[in-house]
Amino acid sequence: MNVAKKIISKHLVSGKMEAGAEIALKIDQTLTQDATGTMAYLQFEAMGVAKVKTELSVSYVDHNTLQSGFENADDHKFLQTIASKYGIVFSPAGNGICHQVHLERFGVPGKTLIGSDSHTPTGGGIGMLAFGAGGLDVACAMAGQPFYITMPKIIKVNLTGKLRDWVSAKDIILELLRLETVKGGRGKIYEFAGAGVKTLTVPERATITNMGTELGATTSIFPSDEITKDFLARQGRISAWTEIIADDQKDYDGEIVIDLSTLEPLIAQPHMPDKVVKVKDIKGIKVDQVGIGSCTNSSLSDMLLTAEVLKGKKINKNVSFVVSPGSRQVLAMLSQSGALFNIIESGARVLESACGPCIGMGQAPKSGAVSFRTFNRNFEGRSGTKDAKVYLCSPEVALAAALSGEAADPSEYFGAKPKIKTPEKFLVDDAQFQQPEADGSKVEVVKGPNIVSLKQFAFDLTTDVVVALKVGDNISTDHILPAGAKILPYRSNLPKISEFTFGAVDADFAKRASKIPNGVIVGGENYGQGSSREHAALAPRFLNIKIVLTKSFARIHLANLINFGIIPLTFDNPADYDKINQGDNFSFSRAKDILENGEDFNILIAGKGIKIKANYNLTQRQKGILLAGGLLNWIKEKASK
Numbered sequence: 001m002n003v004a005k006k007i008i009s010k011h012l013v014s015g016k017m018e019a020g021a022e023i024a025l026k027i028d029q030t031l032t033q034d035a036t037g038t039m040a041y042l043q044f045e046a047m048g049v050a051k052v053k054t055e056l057s058v059s060y061v062d063h064n065t066l067q068s069g070f071e072n073a074d075d076h077k078f079l080q081t082i083a084s085k086y087g088i089v090f091s092p093a094g095n096g097i098c099h100q101v102h103l104e105r106f107g108v109p110g111k112t113l114i115g116s117d118s119h120t121p122t123g124g125g126i127g128m129l130a131f132g133a134g135g136l137d138v139a140c141a142m143a144g145q146p147f148y149i150t151m152p153k154i155i156k157v158n159l160t161g162k163l164r165d166w167v168s169a170k171d172i173i174l175e176l177l178r179l180e181t182v183k184g185g186r187g188k189i190y191e192f193a194g195a196g197v198k199t200l201t202v203p204e205r206a207t208i209t210n211m212g213t214e215l216g217a218t219t220s221i222f223p224s225d226e227i228t229k230d231f232l233a234r235q236g237r238i239s240a241w242t243e244i245i246a247d248d249q250k251d252y253d254g255e256i257v258i259d260l261s262t263l264e265p266l267i268a269q270p271h272m273p274d275k276v277v278k279v280k281d282i283k284g285i286k287v288d289q290v291g292i293g294s295c296t297n298s299s300l301s302d303m304l305l306t307a308e309v310l311k312g313k314k315i316n317k318n319v320s321f322v323v324s325p326g327s328r329q330v331l332a333m334l335s336q337s338g339a340l341f342n343i344i345e346s347g348a349r350v351l352e353s354a355c356g357p358c359i360g361m362g363q364a365p366k367s368g369a370v371s372f373r374t375f376n377r378n379f380e381g382r383s384g385t386k387d388a389k390v391y392l393c394s395p396e397v398a399l400a401a402a403l404s405g406e407a408a409d410p411s412e413y414f415g416a417k418p419k420i421k422t423p424e425k426f427l428v429d430d431a432q433f434q435q436p437e438a439d440g441s442k443v444e445v446v447k448g449p450n451i452v453s454l455k456q457f458a459f460d461l462t463t464d465v466v467v468a469l470k471v472g473d474n475i476s477t478d479h480i481l482p483a484g485a486k487i488l489p490y491r492s493n494l495p496k497i498s499e500f501t502f503g504a505v506d507a508d509f510a511k512r513a514s515k516i517p518n519g520v521i522v523g524g525e526n527y528g529q530g531s532s533r534e535h536a537a538l539a540p541r542f543l544n545i546k547i548v549l550t551k552s553f554a555r556i557h558l559a560n561l562i563n564f565g566i567i568p569l570t571f572d573n574p575a576d577y578d579k580i581n582q583g584d585n586f587s588f589s590r591a592k593d594i595l596e597n598g599e600d601f602n603i604l605i606a607g608k609g610i611k612i613k614a615n616y617n618l619t620q621r622q623k624g625i626l627l628a629g630g631l632l633n634w635i636k637e638k639a640s641k
């Protein structure tokens, strides 16, 4: 078997390992971050389970670390106390970005991990089978429920050759994005293989699996080999290592070959991670802001390279340059080694170890700015500045831009690449993680005024529905419910956060939708791509959206819609998309019977006499969830039977 199948087969609760079939997997570990975690734990609490049933669950605070009002601080306290009560490890603000920290201190090859953050596949860098999921799915896993996915196709990414100087792991994943696009990974696991794998360190592998998310992939994974063993040994966790390598190089549903030795420094242009070109093709573009960090490129090696390149040099005066080390461990080691001095002396602004500018928490660039970032997403407006142009690149390309003030190919701009040596032993201080109380029953969960208890939804769809909004292709969860310092603090306050739904697309949407008893959103291809943010389903549901009808869906968002009782439909004939307009009335009769009986939906658009066939490719379980009004109700119904 290949690596992915080996892990799936060991965790298979039900279903067959045949691409397209629904499978249920036992989940060993979960992680949450604060932006999605508060809701996940409210949901877990509503399930009435005394303690988490996973081997390990960790609650990280890394997104909303700005405390400019009481809201974020309230949420952090809630997360700390609920973690202690229910058997969850708590990683407070300052410890670092969930994926970086999890890789360093908790990830175990061969284990399954789901996280309420779409970049959870970062764990694939050490051979974990790691999935991004909605918070409710994570809550279910903590309650001991299996995780349901459609068995993906497993695609071998055969890496040959070796990267040249100034070309890095980021360029490998950008090349894959160029080849496959942001839709190319749907229903696939990318499994990395070939001689090139042995040339990549764990942090480099993790950069690749992290950004596999941008391909829309179910997940991405590397084998667990001697290099993985070395990484874990340096972290003082060699006992966590097991070897997991593919024993049949032909056991794949497809193959892509990338010759590392031919790659050049690449860059994704605004506003999509797959708009990839060679850096030399945009040479000379003036750059206003540069950011090195995020869960994609904030490892110790990324930071040591940054320090070494900047040594004795000054940042261009027209560039605002920010560096965010990925974890407290990385920051501490940078400081201990003296490398931090080189970064500070260059004129860089050193930020807290957190998501920061990646999630729009500070560092919004100036109007119309060009911003080069080592992050993984460049959707319009995500930086906090609507007309900013965000490019995604490697630390090498970012450094050339920070020093020169423009887009420059680092292999031309710099001389020989410095050799970076990471220490034999990482600085380990697990005292920074808070272990839960052995007897959680006595722990009081603190809910400040920003924590609003959950609203229970029911299946209450009636015949007449109205198209509340029509949008185009590649609508991301950032479009549906933006992040940023103004909005994210309300993530545990559904009535409030719902007011921001589709705000940047259509400022009147929330008001209009809340007045329609049964609303429909019509979308194009790849609806709901991007972050796993379940508020992008929850908030529309709160505003009475009952159906989303699109040409196609992104995986995590599709699951989130079902979890919150929104019926996801796709056009049988994509050309029918053009026949529907915002404000159209549908006759949508017998929805309950149709779902129960597995019939097709034939939608009649009132006043136009147009009939449209819509499909739903749902399992019995998913139909059951919709008919129950959502996953929480479904679980409760199951528990009461």
Ligand code: F3S
Pocket: 063, 097, 098, 099, 117, 119, 294, 295, 296, 354, 355, 358, 359, 376
């Ligand atoms: Fe955080 Fe950005 Fe990663 S928001 S988890 S650093 S994608």
